[in-house]
Each structure stands twice: as structure tokens, then as C-alpha cells.
Amino acid sequence: MWGGRKLSSSGSRFLGAHRSPFRGTQADCPRLTTSAAYSKNQLSWTLQIKPSVFSEYRSMCFKSYSMTFACLNRMKSYSLPWTRPYSTSRTTVDSSEVKTFLALAHRWWDEQGVYAPLHSMNDLRVPFIRDNLLKTVADHQPGKPLSGMKILDVGCGGGLLTEPLGRLGASVIGIDPVDENIKTAQHHKSFDPVLDKRIEYRACSLEKIVEETAETFDAVVASEVVEHVIDLEMFIQCCCQVLKPGGSLFITTINKTQLSYALGIVFSEQIAGIVPKGTHTWEKFVSPEKLESILESNGLSVQTVAGMLYNPFSGYWHWSKNTSLNYAAHAVKSSIQEHPAPAEFALKEETEEVRIETSTNSGVHEELKK
Amino acid sequence: MAARLARIRWGTAPAAARRGPLVSCRRWAGASSDTVYDVVVSGGGLVGAAMACALGFGAWDHICNMRYRAFRRMQVWDACSEALIMFDKDNLDDMGCIVENNVIMHALTKQLEAVSDRVTVLYKSKAVSYTWPYPFSMADSSPWVHITLGDGSILQTKLLIGADGHNSGVRQAAGIQNVSWNYDQSAVVATLHLSEATENNVAWQRFLPSGPIALLPLSDTLSSLVWSTSHEHAAELVSMDEEKFVDAVNSAFWSDANHTDFIDSAGSMLQYAVAFLKPTKISARQLPPSVARVDAKSRILFPLGLGHAAEYVRPRLALIGDAAHRVHPLAGQGANMGFGDISSLLHHLRTAAFNGKDLGSMSHLTAYETDRQRHNTALLAATDLLKRLYSTSAAPLVLLRTWGLQATNAVSPLKEQIMAFASK
Numbered sequence: 001m002w003g004g005r006k007l008s009s010s011g012s013r014f015l016g017a018h019r020s021p022f023r024g025t026q027a028d029c030p031r032l033t034t035s036a037a038y039s040k041n042q043l044s045w046t047l048q049i050k051p052s053v054f055s056e057y058r059s060m061c062f063k064s065y066s067m068t069f070a071c072l073n074r075m076k077s078y079s080l081p082w083t084r085p086y087s088t089s090r091t092t093v094d095s096s097e098v099k100t101f102l103a104l105a106h107r108w109w110d111e112q113g114v115y116a117p118l119h120s121m122n123d124l125r126v127p128f129i130r131d132n133l134l135k136t137v138a139d140h141q142p143g144k145p146l147s148g149m150k151i152l153d154v155g156c157g158g159g160l161l162t163e164p165l166g167r168l169g170a171s172v173i174g175i176d177p178v179d180e181n182i183k184t185a186q187h188h189k190s191f192d193p194v195l196d197k198r199i200e201y202r203a204c205s206l207e208k209i210v211e212e213t214a215e216t217f218d219a220v221v222a223s224e225v226v227e228h229v230i231d232l233e234m235f236i237q238c239c240c241q242v243l244k245p246g247g248s249l250f251i252t253t254i255n256k257t258q259l260s261y262a263l264g265i266v267f268s269e270q271i272a273g274i275v276p277k278g279t280h281t282w283e284k285f286v287s288p289e290k291l292e293s294i295l296e297s298n299g300l301s302v303q304t305v306a307g308m309l310y311n312p313f314s315g316y317w318h319w320s321k322n323t324s325l326n327y328a329a330h331a332v333k334s335s336i337q338e339h340p341a342p343a344e345f346a347l348k349e350e351t352e353e354v355r356i357e358t359s360t361n362s363g364v365h366e367e368l369k370k
Numbered sequence: 371m372a373a374r375l376a377r378i379r380w381g382t383a384p385a386a387a388r389r390g391p392l393v394s395c396r397r398w399a400g401a402s403s404d405t406v407y408d409v410v411v412s413g414g415g416l417v418g419a420a421m422a423c424a425l426g427f428g429a430w431d432h433i434c435n436m437r438y439r440a441f442r443r444m445q446v447w448d449a450c451s452e453a454l455i456m457f458d459k460d461n462l463d464d465m466g467c468i469v470e471n472n473v474i475m476h477a478l479t480k481q482l483e484a485v486s487d488r489v490t491v492l493y494k495s496k497a498v499s500y501t502w503p504y505p506f507s508m509a510d511s512s513p514w515v516h517i518t519l520g521d522g523s524i525l526q527t528k529l530l531i532g533a534d535g536h537n538s539g540v541r542q543a544a545g546i547q548n549v550s551w552n553y554d555q556s557a558v559v560a561t562l563h564l565s566e567a568t569e570n571n572v573a574w575q576r577f578l579p580s581g582p583i584a585l586l587p588l589s590d591t592l593s594s595l596v597w598s599t600s601h602e603h604a605a606e607l608v609s610m611d612e613e614k615f616v617d618a619v620n621s622a623f624w625s626d627a628n629h630t631d632f633i634d635s636a637g638s639m640l641q642y643a644v645a646f647l648k649p650t651k652i653s654a655r656q657l658p659p660s661v662a663r664v665d666a667k668s669r670i671l672f673p674l675g676l677g678h679a680a681e682y683v684r685p686r687l688a689l690i691g692d693a694a695h696r697v698h699p700l701a702g703q704g705a706n707m708g709f710g711d712i713s714s715l716l717h718h719l720r721t722a723a724f725n726g727k728d729l730g731s732m733s734h735l736t737a738y739e740t741d742r743q744r745h746n747t748a749l750l751a752a753t754d755l756l757k758r759l760y761s762t763s764a765a766p767l768v769l770l771r772t773w774g775l776q777a778t779n780a781v782s783p784l785k786e787q788i789m790a791f792a793s794k
Binding site: 110111119120122123126127130145163164165166167168188191192193 | 405406505512513514723724725726727728731732733
């Protein structure tokens with residue numbers, strides 16, 4: 001078990017570094033072949049559909065994000081054709097995670113099934129989101145407290161959190177990289193005429209919609225997602241980009257502690273079966289301190305961090321002062337446009353260059369769309 | 371028909387209505403389109419109408435403008451002995467109110483008109499069949515409850531509330547087990563005119579061997595009668611002429627024919643003991659006001675029984691009122707339990723709606739069920755026990771209940787607890 005985890009985590013780091021061509025990695029890490037192939041297929045499918053747009057997107061994306069990471073700097077000089085198989089430098093989606101969730105895609109809406117803890121987590125996270133958003137408005141309709149708000153639910157899965165937010169009056173866009181999840185979510189909301197209008201689902205990753213939805217959302221919700229992404233820094237940046245100034249980011253995730261390993265992985269997955277095996281990877285858990293520092297460095301001011309505790313006997317969640325297992329965080333994007341603090345000061349001038357390039361490219365991108 | 375109410379709790383219209391606009395469709399007739407209703411209440415009686423109103427909000431104001439009576443004291447005594455129990459509040463505040471059934475119905479109907487933008491009432495319609503959703507499914511089956519009406523139209527709803535009485539069609543269609551038995555009794559109800567106008571703020575009930583007879587104040591000159599007795603006797607009472615009926619009522623309250631010396635002396639013995647230990651309160655038996663005549667055509671009878679549904683809720687279904695529990699009127703709690711159900715269900719639905727939950731979701735419905743089953747089961751059991759205890763004139767049981775009643779009467783905190791429980 002340990003060996004397996006180590007393999008996948010080293011594999012992901014490996015993918016991130018891109019030190020050798022694709023064929024080399026196949027030989028070194030046979031276990032990753034299938035997942036790599038999966039992402040490759042996904043990628044080439046996308047490429048076939050919109051080649052010209054994609055190449056623009058790719059080059060622009062390439063330039064704007066590569067600045068932040070020392071290792072990615074190397075890719076600037078890496079002139080690969082656009083059929084390069086790994087897009088992991090530009091994506092937050094971990095394809096091995098995609099596979100895990102694919103297997104359970106049809107079980108989302110069974111309230112007593114495998115996703116029961118997520119259903120009951122709504123009792124905490126919906127009021128958390130609702131109450132914090134209500135603080136930002138002066139008045140609200142009693143029946144629909146979130147009406148008029150635009151919310152993005154990243155990693156929406158089967159729409160477990162998307163639907164309650166829609167019922168409370170918000171216009172919600174739910175995105176998830178797993179097609180089957182989106183299908184399940186679409187199907188489920190199709191029976192309710194009100195929700196059908198208020199919610200829109202898309203099978204894509206966050207990076208793909210950053211351009212078209214820059215600064216359009218009042219709130220972004222990433223619940224039980226950040227422990228599944230490859231590149232947390234990039235993920236947070238994307239979240240920040242799609243938020244309006246003053247908009248809120250809501251995250252719920254699992255802390256990286258010995259306790260979370262013992263209870264969250266060993267007990268929950270292997271012994272009690274509360275969480276399906278292989279759902280979580282302890283290395284990807286994020287501590288609130290680390291999350292806070294990433295948030296702050298991206299211009300998001302942290303308002304609340306609160307611990308959550310699950311009682312497996314009653315099936316209910318409770319708020320707790322202790323954040324060593326699960327926790328929820330609420331951060332607000334600053335209203336004044338600030339430059340996110342770059343990882344290396346030397347890159348500052350280049351960053352500004354990139355900004356100009358980005359805006360030019362987005363203009364080109366839009367023209368292409370038309 | 372009068373309904374006894376200890377206290378109506380849903381007094382004023384609730385303030386911040388933190389819910390989405392609910393379209394509550396109460397079934398009594400009509401048609402609809404392709405809309406999915408949030409809630410459908412099946413059954414338009416006292417409890418059904420009240421639920422629909424509560425989902426729309428507030429009806430007490432209408433009742434206040436019509437006839438109702440607050441009562442201050444309640445005397446309950448035995449026909450076979452001198453034992454009695456008196457409930458009252460220390461400062462003689464109102465203990466509760468008696469409101470006639472048709473007064474409540476009238477108020478509710480008026481209120482339903484006021485909330486017609488949120489509540490659609492279908493008069494004179496009948497549900498023919500119900501279709502329940504599958505537990506969870508990816509198939510193309512609708513996740514809503516479908517109700518087919520007599521005229522062929524179909525209503526779709528997220529939550530069906532069954533308030534259609536003790537022979538509930540909704541409960542039967544859902545296949546929910548119901549524990550029930552019939553009592554060998556029917557209740558006769560009538561509106562009576564008193565011989566003379568009096569303050570009339572006391573509720574009276576006497577346990578006869580054939581069943582309890584109760585007189586409940588409605589106004590200075592009017593009282594409501596609820597007399598539970600054997601089927602044959604009840605049929606007799608309803609068909610006999612008015613003078614004989616009035617005589618029967620008066621003698622039921624006043625006659626000491628069922629007393630025996632043995633019980634009387636045993637009773638007085640305990641009474642002395644109690645007076646010795648606690649000389650403060652002496653409850654002397656009072657006699658209810660005499661009855662002069664009965665309102666023409668106000669005499670009706672209905673059979674009595676006990677019933678309790680094994681489950682109050684299923685996915686997208688909740689039972690309230692007599693559909694969930696049926697009780698003997700001796701404690702006047704039947705409608706009250708129904709109103710308690712409404713209050714609890716409303717509370718849980720409100721919280722669920724404010725959390726954006728699917729209204730038909732089992733999580734909050736089970737919370738409602740636990741809440742009410744705890745309360746109702748206790749009351750049902752107690753009422754059934756009392757009914758059986760007081761249905762006999764066998765000496766040992768009479769002795770038991772005589773001493774029991776006298777002892778309970780002496781213990782004020784216990785009486786206060788009883789009043790509090792009945793007022794919930």
C-alpha cells in the first residue's frame with residue numbers, strides 16, 4: 001500500500017518535472033502507463049476538435065503559468081509539437097483520480113450509499129456558504145437567499161452541493177473533469193424544472209474555463225477537491241481569476257496530519273469502508289497553514305477556517321475547533337487589483353510582460369471564437 | 371362537532387418566512403399542468419387544512435373573530451366513587467381554549483384564500499392512486515410522487531403529506547403497517563344550551579362505566595357534549611327525542627347510581643390521609659351546570675378506535691394527524707396531536723428548505739418522525755390505559771383508579787406536568 005502510494009506521488013512529481021520524453025517514462029513507471037495513456041487520449045481528442053484555438057490557448061497558458069514555477073521554466077525552451085502527450089503542467093487534473101471517480105459515477109445520488117457522508121456534509125457546508133455570502137448582501141429574498149448570485153462549483157461530482165445552492169436561488173455552473181459525473185448530475189437535475197434552469201453543468205477542468213469566465217463569479221466553491229488536484233498553486237490562481245473582486249472562495253478539505261492518516265485513510269478507507277478505497281492520497285492532503293499561505297499569496301484574504309468532524313455512527317457532521325481532520329475555509333478576493341506575489345522576485349519583470357501578452361492573447365482567443 | 375384543544379401553539383403568523391414559495395396543493399378537486407409541486411397535502415379535514423395553511427402561513431387571527439372559549443379549570447371525576455381530579459392554574463389563568471371544529475375549518479378556509487398565490491386548493495377531488503418513486507435510479511423514471519386524481523389529471527410533487535384520516539388512503543397505498551383496534555364505543559357529540567347563563571369556564575368530564583361524558587364550554591350559554599358510550603346506547607341517544615336526551619345527559623352527570631359503599635369508604639379513607647398530610651388544597655366536588663336543551667340537528671355519532679402507524683414517513687411521504695395516529699377522545703388530544711405534528715413537520719421542512727435540501731429527503735423526515743412518535747406513543751398508550759381502566763365497574767379496578775385519581779389530585783407538580791404535556 002505504501003509502495004503504491006509512493007509510486008503514484010513520485011509519478012506525479014515526475015510528470016510535473018518533465019525531465020524526459022514520454023517514452024522514457026513508460027519504461028520507468030509501468031504502473032502509470034494506463035493513466036498516462038488516458039490523459040493522452042483525452043488530450044488528443046480535445047486537440048482534434050479545436051486545433052487552432054487550442055494552440056493559441058496552449059501557448060498563452062504556457063506563458064502565463066510557467067513563470068511561477070522554476071521547474072516549468074525549462075518548458076519555455078522546450079519546443080515540442082502540440083501533440084505533446086502530457087498536459088499536466090497546464091492542468092490541475094490528476095488522471096488517476098479521474099479513474100477512481102469514474103468507477104462510482106452512478107452512485108452519487110444514493111443517500112445511504114457510498115457517498116452518504118458527502119450528502120450529510122451538506123448540513124454543514126450549505127449553511128457555511130449561504131451565511132457567509134449573505135453577509136455580503138444588504139437584503140435578501142426570504143425564500144431565495146442566494147438569488148442573483150453566480151456561483152462556480154469546481155469538482156461538482158454528481159451535483160450534491162450544486163443542487164442545494166441552486167435551490168437557494170443562485171445561478172450555478174458545476175464543472176467536473178469526469179464525464180460520467182456530469183452525465184449523472186445532468187440527469188438528476190433534469191427532472192426539476194426550476195433547477196434545470198438555474199444550474200449548468202460542464203465536463204471540463206477549471207483551467208479550461210478560466211478565460212471565458214474571468215471575474216464573473218460571486219463565489220467559487222471547491223469542496224473536497226483540493227486534496228485531489230495535482231497543482232494546488234495553479235488551482236488557487238485559477239479560482240482567483242474567475243472570481244469577481246470581493247468574491248468568496250469556499251474550500252473544504254482534509255488536513256495533512258498523523259491523525260488524518262490514521263482515521264482518514266486507515267480507518268475510513270481500509271477498515272470501516274466509509275470512504276471507497278483509493279479515494280484519497282495522504283500526500284495530497286493540505287494543511288490549513290499551507291492553504292492559507294497559498295491563498296494569501298494569491299490575493300485572497302482568509303476570513304474563516306473551521307474544523308469539521310464526522311461521526312460515523314450517527315452519520316452526521318459537526319463543527320469543531322479542531323482542524324486536524326476535515327476543515328472548511330472561506331477566503332475573499334481583495335477588491336483592489338493586486339499583483340500576486342511571485343515565487344521569485346527575479347521574474348517580476350517577466351511576469352508583467354506575460355500579463356500584457358496574456359491580455360493580447362485573450363483578445364486573439366476571443367476573435368478566434370467568433 | 372366540537373374539538374377540544376388544550377392550547378393552539380401556532381398563534382401568530384411566523385415572522386421571517388425563510389422558505390421558497392411553496393405551492394401546496396390540497397386535494398379536494400381540480401386539475402393541474404406540468405408543474406412539480408413542492409408539497410401536496412392529501413386530505414382536507416382539520417389537520418390537512420391546517421397543514422396547508424401553515425405552509426402558506428397563519429390562521430389564528432380568523433379564529434379569534436369567531437366563537438371560541440378559554441377555560442380556566444377542568445374537573446374530571448368518577449361515577450363509581452367520589453374521587454375526582456381538578457386541573458387549574460394557580461392564578462386561574464386560561465388553561466386552554468375550546469374551539470369548535472367548524473369554526474376552525476372556516477378560519478382555515480379564509481386563510482387559504484389569503485395565501486392562494488402559494489397554495490392551490492382543489493375542492494371536491496379524489497385521489498385514485500399514488501405512484502411512488504424508486505429509491506434511487508439512473509433510469510428515466512421520475513423521482514417525484516405522482517398522484518392520479520379522479521378526473522384523470524396527474525399531480526407531481528416532491529413531498530406528499532397524508533392527512534386523510536384514520537382510514538388513510540395514502541398510508542394504505544404506501545403499504546405502511548398500522549396497529550389498530552376498535553373500541554366497543556361510539557362518541558356522540560352535540561351542542562347544548564345551558565339552563566342558565568353562567569361564567570362557564572370549566573371543562574367537565576365524568577367517567578361512567580359505559581364511557582366518559584364530557585361537557586366543554588363554548589360560551590356563556592352554550593357547551594359542547596362529547597359522550598363516548600356503547601354503540602347501541604350511542605345510536606339510541608342520537609335517535610331519541612330532545613327532552614329525553616337532555617334528561618339522559620343531566621342524569622349522567624348528576625346521578626350517583628354507580629356508587630357502592632365499599633368504594634365510598636375506601637375513598638374517604640384516602641381522602642382523610644391526604645388531608646392530614648397536605649391540608650392546603652381541598653377539592654370539593656362540584657356539579658356541572660344543568661342542560662336545558664340541545665341544538666336541533668347537532669347530534670352526530672362516530673365510532674372510536676385506536677390506531678398507530680408503524681412509520682410516519684417514507685421517502686417523499688409524511689403522515690400527519692389521524693392518518694398517523696387515532697386516539698380516544700377522553701383526553702381531548704386527538705386534534706392536538708395532529709396540530710403538534712404540523713408544528714414539528716413545519717419546523718423541519720423550514721430548516722430543510724433554508725438549507726436548500728430536497729423536501730422529500732429522508733434525513734429531515736426521519737427527524738420529524740422520531741420527534742412525534744416519542745410524544746404520540748406515550749399519549750396513545752396513556753389514553754388507551756385510562757380508557758380500559760375506566761370501562762369497568764369491577765371493585766378492585768375501581769378501587770385502584772379511585773385511589774390513583776385521588777393521589778394524583780394531591781400531587782400538584784404531577785398535575786402540572788400532565789397539563790404541560792397535553793399543552794405541547
